[in-house]
Amino acid sequence: MDEQLISPEKFLTAAIKFMTISDKIKDKWKLHENIEIHKSYLKKETFIQNNNRNLPLLKAEFVIFYNLSYGVPSFSFNIWDPSGSFLSLEDIRQLSFIEIRKQDFYSVVTQQEHPVLNKPYFIMHPCHTQTLLANLKESKNIIVTFLGLIMPLLNIDLPLEYGL
Structure with a gap:
């Protein structure tokens, strides 16, 4: 990495x-601020529809955090089936829109941890987030732009109000 795309302060x-938008549209994201700014993160607990409509909803936890090594927002998640078991990486791949x-x-x-x-x-x-976002530095909100790029891969709902 040559330089940070954004600083921890800009991420926060x-x-x-x-x-502000999440609260307004009741999208249920929560901001967890930390005195060490680079450890602040956004978290959302929700349910997602399995692509196979006959299967039950899956519990999901999404976390957007600042990656100190790369100087970019990073996305992490866990998904559980109705029995409380973690989905495998292959199960998650099959949830993808693409x-x-x-x-x-x-x-x-x-x-990973x-x-x-x-x-x-x-x-x-x-590793590729910095390259992708570098061309979009002038976006209204780097987190919205970032989520817009990854949402098809993980079947994440991003209400249009975030882009207004």
Whole structure:
């Protein structure tokens, strides 16, 4: 990494603006601020529809945090089936809105210890995030732009109000 795309302070500012919209539209994101700004994060607990409409809803937890190493927002998540068991990486790949080969998906999403929450999460690897967002630095909100880029991959709902 040559330089940070955004600073932890700019990430927190974007997170606060994001929360203003989330609160207004009742989208249920929560901002967890930390005295160490780079450890602040956004979190949403929700239910998502399985692509197979005959299957029950799945519980999901989404976390957007600042990746200190890459200087970009990063996305992590966990998804559980109705019995409370974690979905496998392959199950998650099959939830995607887009058809993606295993090796491509597995190169983008990995399971590891969360750098802020210190427990296992699936994390979208941030290595290409800086390149993708560098061309979009002038966006109204870098977090909204970031979510817009990843939402098809993980079947995430992003209400249009965030872009207004």
